[in-house]
Amino acid sequence: MVIISHLNRKLWRDLRRMKGQVIAVALVMACGLAMMIMARSLIYSLDSTRREYYEANRFGELFAHLKRAPNSIAERITEIPGVAAVQSGISVQVTLDVPTLDEPASGNARSLPDFEPPQLNRLFLRSGRWLTPGSRREVLVGEAFATANQLKPGDTIAMLLNGRRQELRIAGIVLSPEFIFESRPGAALPDNRTYGVFWMPYKELASAFDLDGAFNYLSLTLAPDGSPRPVIAELDRLLTPYGGRGAYSREDHPSHIRVSDEIRVLTTVSIGFPLIFLSVAAFMTNAVLSRLLALQREQIAVLKAFGFTNQQIVFHYLKFAFVMVAGGTALGGVGGIFLGHKLVIMYHRFFRFPELVFRLDYNALMLALAVSVAAALAGVFSAVRRASRLPPAEAMRPEPPANYRPALIERTGIAHLFSHSFRIAIRNLERKPMQAFFTVAGLAMATGILIVPSGFRDSVAQIMDYQWDTMQRQDLSIGLVEPANPSVVNNFRQLPGVITVEPFRAAAVRLSFGHRRRQVGLQGLPNNGHHTRIVDASSHEIVIPQHGLVVSSKLAEVLGAKIGDELIVEALEGKRSIGTVPLIGLSADFAGVTAYMSMASLNRFLDEGDRVSGATFNVDEAHRSQFLRALKDTPRVSWVAIKNSLRENFRQTTAASIGLIQSIYMAFAIVVAFGVVYNNARISLAERARELATLRVIGFSRREVGAVLITELVILALIAVPIGLLMGTGFATAIFQAVNTETVRLPLVLTSGNYALAVLVVGIASVLSTLVVLRNLNHLDLVGALKAPE
Amino acid sequence: MDRKPVFRAKGLTKVYGAGTAEVRALAGVDLELFDGELVVLLGQSGSGKTTLLNNLGGLDKPTSGELWYRDLDLTAANEDQLTQFRRERVGFIFQFYNLIPSLTARENVGLITEIARDPMPPETALELVNLGNRFDHFPAQLSGGEQQRVAIARAIAKRPEVLLCDEPTGALDVRTGIVVLEAIERVNRELGTLTVIITHNAIMADMADRVIFFMDGHVHHIRENAVRAPVSGLKW
Structure with a gap:
């Protein structure tokens, strides 16, 4: 029992x-x-x-890319103190022809040791089988690309290996710890349809790219007592040549x-x-x-x-x-x-x-x-x-009648303007400031937390609808396998449907400021270009001068640099130029981190003559697929980025997940708003039951009695809501700052619609809670009010 | 005497609960109350007198029987009609005063005069109960007797046709109680308001025109006093 x-x-x-x-x-x-x-x-x-x-x-x-080194160097790296295991291999960019795609796709092909599993970065086989030792024309495909293009083991894909077209049979679909996130290097946003990762036997890749007995990519693990800094320094010393x-x-x-x-x-x-x-x-x-x-x-x-x-x-x-x-x-x-x-x-x-x-x-x-x-x-x-x-x-003893006095506002001499129920309300509030404070605080928080989720939604909308098109006026961009003579632009202009074309130069560089550094893609933009636009935090276009660098403001933050600072720029390709360039602007871009220069000054800096790395296009919608198919047959094209498919991809991934989280927060915020308002109204009712019942007994109608309660609630809400909107702005600013990463940055967008929604939700919560309370007023024990206080 | 009664009850019953938990608070009350009279309803705790008062005041509805206020059938009135009835016709005085603590004496009265049809000024009502010097005091600043007199002023300011008092001196000492009863008696005399006082204190019976003895949920007997004794002479 x-x-x-x-x-x-x-x-x-x-x-x-x-x-x-x-x-x-x-x-x-x-x-x-x-x-x-x-x-x-x-x-x-x-x-x-x-x-x-x-x-x-x-x-x-640790990881390192290089141009070409004999395998004996890898042996020497094994001997660096603090190194545990080394895996060298080949990593090359390849172009693909996927039958289901109009546009060319590109990818990263990696080598696997011919007869043994790799020491490091071992793959996980999702489906199919491993490469048959000694086989040719077989490939393992990364899952993201395979899924996006519905590729299965047994399918074939066409790959351009160093300019030679090869039909490859997919042995298996794999995952790699190096590619938990598959994205084209330097691309701000992923597009798994047009970029993938592939693994092939070392021998096959080496002979295609003339890298027999050599490697161009290396990764290693450290011994338990190994520290990364000295090993990186030693690696750089060994590999620079x-x-x-x-x-x-x-x-x-x-x-x-x-x-x-x-x-x-x-x-x-x-x-x-x-x-x-x-x-x-x-x-x-x-x-x-x-x-x-x-x-x-x-x-x-x-x-x-x-x-x-x-x-x-x-x-x-x-x-x-x-x-x-x-x-x-x-x-x-x-x-x-x-x-x-x-x-x-x-x-x-x-x-x-x-x-x-x-x-x-x-x-x-x-x-x-x-x-x-x-x-x-x-x-x-x-x-x-x-x-x-x-x-x-x-x-x-029953609690003696509480001490009251005229409220401050009445003492100003305008007391005669107030009704009795208004007086009851304001005197109550003034007499119990702590309770009023708690209610105001609760209501303000309820209002405030409603601002954040809508802020996310508005921010994503701003990116999708405005920023995207403001910053990129082109329809699509292409990258070339190798930097080429500017005359290539004339050839591009001949492609079907081209309305405008603008070249750009790009190079992988390392930016350093103080002891901080980052590897980024440095984009050289043409003078008087109309496609790619760089805008600052206040949406003004930044015109790039002949000398100077503009970087994503997140990159400046990571480097700890501000406008006017001199950054060290090291090219990671070609002649590996090095120099200092002043930081002259911060770009308010929303994904990835990038640096920009004028094309002329980038070419001067790289010291390889007048070159272009790719081009941006506006293409007549009617000739679009013709244009893309023509690109497929242009061997020098390494990658294509289509603005709208990137946007669609963003909508389906990042925006969708932000939307999901946003709706969860919104639901929670609404629950809180209702909880706070309802609770407050109920408590007021309970506390004042006797007083309100007395009013009913002596002839006040339900509505008149309700008015006393509601007046109090309205006064509190009027104080709380503006404070809440301010708090919400604070919450949103803090949270947006904290969630902004190098991957995606959401601009802080606070619209009047957002504020209005917060006010509306709190308003509706208040009205509904009031209705519940008014309904409870009907059950007020009138007879009980006449008895001794409970 | 051929007067029309203000209240007329016939076979009035009120039953709370059901089955074994059933309580018959009113077990067939027959009663008539007339204009201008001062009635003391005398009975022991649990005799049903408060239930009767609640029914008369439109706070509660009888289970069966007839209950008329002039031409208004109180048993058939809806919530709004009852509210209207209380607002315009009835003045209540409670044992525990039930003042609004956040309003001053004048404002507590003013609260009612705001919604009444033909009220007297709050100051006049307060002067009638000898509180002419306490207009701007809050309940916490008033003694129990003073609070009850504010409650009387509040009840009479709308010139009600009936004044219902539930143990109005129950929470007060003798001397203060007498001051309060004097105020009620004066209102009855000067304004001619039908006044019903509930009490278990038999001494108060002498101040009434009629004394209704209540027992076990019905009227046991009614006594008419030839002369109302002056309140100041009551002793208990």
């Missing part, structure tokens, strides 16, 4: 009586916890999956950076949002309990008079709070796990792991419990302490 003490029975009944408020608090808490558990678990899933993948498949720790482009660590590895960026975003989410939500929940718990205790003043006195100890009473009311915590945690846990499962699927669009499943971070669950208990404790503590201090005799 279960024995429920009478005190627990009272607890149970109090809970049932206040179920609306209890549920509201638990829901708000659950929102914060769900977000925290979801984000922490996703971090854990991504981080641990990546770590295990790296370990199992022996992902390298062989056209080394500078070794780098995982921190600069493009695929690694993308996953790390995502983890960084999640970290912000897992701290920022729950903090806000749980603060609101703590406020609400405090409000509910302190007001409950005020209403139960006599009951507490009776309990004490009958010999219940302070501890027992404190414990009793703490249990009340813990029911809300338990409810919130359970709901938050379930919600977090559910959302985590949903969101982890989203990552499959971006990241290629052998298996990425949702892993619950139990620490986060414990943390969530601790955080919400702490929030509840903070909410309960002061209220409960006040109650337990109450001497029984005092509490037994």
Whole structure:
């Protein structure tokens, strides 16, 4: 038999009586916890999956590209102190002809040792089989490209290997720890349809690219006591004579950076949002309990008079709070796990792991419990302490009428303008400033958190609809296999459907400022060009002068450089020029990091004469596929980037996932807004039941009595909403700053529509809560009001 | 005497709960109340007198029987009609005053005069209960007796046709209680308002025109006083 003490029975009944408020608090808490558990678990899933993948498949720790070095150099690298294992091989750019694509595709072909598995960066076979040792015309294809083009083992693709067309048979579909994120180097955004990664036998690639007995790519792992810096220095020293482009660590590895960026975003989410939500929940718990205790003043006195100890009473009311915590945690846990499962699927669009499943971070669950208990404790503590201090005799007497005085605003001499219900409302607010403060704070937060999700939506819309077309006026861009004579532009102009064409020059460079450095693509843009436009943070076009460099403002931030600083530019190809260039502008681009110069000055800097690396086009829509097919037959074209397909890809991946997260936050923010407003209205009703019932008895209609409550709520809302909009602007600024990475940056866009929506939601929440309260007014115990105060 | 009653109850019952938990608070009340009289409703706790008062004041509806306020059938009136009835006809005085703590004495009265059809100025009502010097005090600044007199002023300011008082001195000491009863008696005398006072204190019976003895949910007997005793002479 279960024995429920009478005190627990009272607890149970109090809970049932206040179920609306209890549920509201638990829901708000659950929102914060769900977000925290979801984000922490996703971090854990991504981080641990990546770590295990790296370990199992022996992902390298340092990487280097070079022009060509004999294999004996790789042997010497093995002997560098601190190096554990070395894997050398070939990495070359290839052009592809995919039957289902109008445009040419491009890719990165990597070598695999002919007769043994590689030491490092081992592949994971998703389907099909490994390459047959000693075979020819076989290829392994990276999963992202294979999926985007619906390629299966057994299919054939045509690849241009050093200008020679080869039909290759797909042996298997694979994953590589080096390409968790598959994207063309230097491309700001991925397009898996037109760019892929391929693995072929060393021998076949070496003979096609004249690299027999040599390598042009290397990766290595460090011994447990090895430190990356001296090894990088030694590698650079050894490889520079062989056209080394500078070794780098995982921190600069493009695929690694993308996953790390995502983890960084999640970290912000897992701290920022729950903090806000749980603060609101703590406020609400405090409000509910302190007001409950005020209403139960006599009951507490009776309990004490009958010999219940302070501890027992404190414990009793703490249990009340813990029911809300338990409810919130359970709901938050379930919600977090559910959302985590949903969101982890989203990552499959971006990241290629052998298996990425949702892993619950139990620490986060414990943390969530601790955080919400702490929030509840903070909410309960002061209220409960006040109650337990109450001497029984005092509490037994009905509370004397509270002390009031004319409100400040009445003392200004305009008192005669106010109705009685307005006076009741403002005097109440002024007499209980802390409660008014809590309500205003809660309402303001509810308003504020509504700003952030809409900010995300508006930001994505700004990118998709405005920024994209402002910055790129061309329809598509192409890159050449090798820099070519500018006369090639004339040939391009002859292609079908071309309206305008502009050349560009591009080179892989390393930018350094102080001790910080980054490898980026440096773009040389033509003078008086109309296609690629660089704009600054205030959407003004930056005209590139003859001398000087413009970089993505994120890149400047990473380098710690500001306008006017001299950056060191090292070309990683050709004659490997080196020089200093002043930073003259910051570009407000939204994806990837890039640097820009004028084409003439880039060519001067590279010292290889007048060259172009590619061109941008505007093409007549009617001749578009003709144009693309013509490109396929132009052997010098290495890659094609079509603006609208990149945009579509962005819409389906990044924008879709931001949209998903945005709608989750929006739903949560709405729950909080309703919770806060409803809770406040209910508490006001409970506190004032006697007063309001009296008004009803002496002849006030329901509407008139409701007006008293509503006046108070409206005054509070009028104070809270502007503060909330300001807070929301602050939240959005902070969160946008934190989630902006080198991968994608969202511009902070705060529209009047966004603010209006926040006000509208809080307004609707207020109206609905008021309706609920007015409905409760009907049940107001009129007869009870005539009796002694409870 | 051929007067039309203000209130007329016939076979009035009020049952709370059902089955074994059933409580018959009113078990067939027959009663008539007339203009201008001061009636004391005397009975022990639980005799049903408060239930009767609540029914008369339109706060509660009887389970069966007839209850008329002049031509208004209180048993058939809807919520809005009852609100209207209370607003225009009835003045309530409660044991625990039930003032709005955030309003001053004058404002507590003014609250009602704002919505009444033909009220007296709040100041006049307060002067009638001898609170002419307490207009701008808040309830917390007034003694219990003063608070109850503000409540009386609030009840009479709209010139109600009936004044219903539920243990108006229940929370007060003797001396203060007498001051409050004097105020009620004066209102009844000067304004001619039908006044019903509920009490379990038999001493107060002497101040009434009629004393209705209530027991077990019905009228046990009614006593008519030939002369109303002056309130100042009541002793308990």
